[in-house]
Amino acid sequence: MGALDVDTELEGGDGHYRAHLSEDWRIWGPNGGYLAALALRCAGAHSPFRRPASFSGHFLGVADFTDVELTATTLRRTKRVESVAVAMTQHGAPILQALVWAVGDVHGFEHEAISAPSVPAPDGLAPIEERVPDGEPVFPFWENLELRPCDWIDDWETRPPGQFRQQGWYRFRPTPTFDDPFLEAGRSLLILDTMLWPAADRGHPENTEWYAPSIDVHARFHALAPDETWLLGDAFSPAARDGLVGGTGAIWSQSGRLLATGGQQMLCRPTHLNPQAR
Secondary structure (H helix, E strand, O other): OOOOOOOOOOOOOEEEEEEEEOOEEEEEOOOOHHHHHHHHHHHHHOOOOEEEEEEEEEOOOOOOEEEEEEEEEEEEEEOEEEEEEEEEOOOOOEEEEEEEEEEEOOOOOOOOOOOOOOOOOOOHOOOOOOOOOOOOOHHHHOEEEEEEEOOOOOOOHHOOOOOOOEEEEEOOOOOOOOOOOHHHHHHHHHHHHHHHHHHHHOOOOOOOOOEEOOOEEEEEEOOOOOOOOOOEEEEEOEEEOOOOOEEEEEEEEEEEEEEEEEEEEEOOOOOOHOOOOO
């Protein structure tokens, strides 16, 4: 089992860092949300400001489970905000390029003009381990998260077409929340990246030809919830066309606070290039 805080630990300083990618976050390859959370934590280590406001990342290469180098560069800093560019490389090749806005103590008007979806609470739902048939292969990644789907399709191979939304509760193992605001926001970022492909794939029961790795991921962080262990992920794929699959999502606390919104583009690739994708 992996641990997000342990597996995103950084060595170094002064804008230059090193980290080791843990095999425990494998899903096809290193999970993209895990790489994004690592880059977000790197921005936090570099910036003097206390919390992230947004993240935008491009996935540029497929990493292996060895060390990566991260370089953080300040693009613009004022008294209240900072724009940080984070470049992740491995063996000299680019893996991820990210832009992060970090903010200090800022104040302004407040509103929340949207309500959390009406779904069952996590305590009333079965964990996915009880849903998956014995012997079905599970990626190591899923040992790090407890997932409780809000609905479940017993016969996945004959699921109805046209349903491109998926909702579920997520809780990290073994440590569910974090004091570091950048790592805490990384919970939402990782889930946003992970849940959008299943939402898109759900509506295509006949799909055996394509899988769609992320080419980017974007998140806006609206609040933090270090006192709440469960996060609700609400994922939707509004369109897929010309080899691109779009996804949007929101992350909510159990008390109904909107924590993050975001999305990504995914690129269709033939499944024969990656047998693990099916």
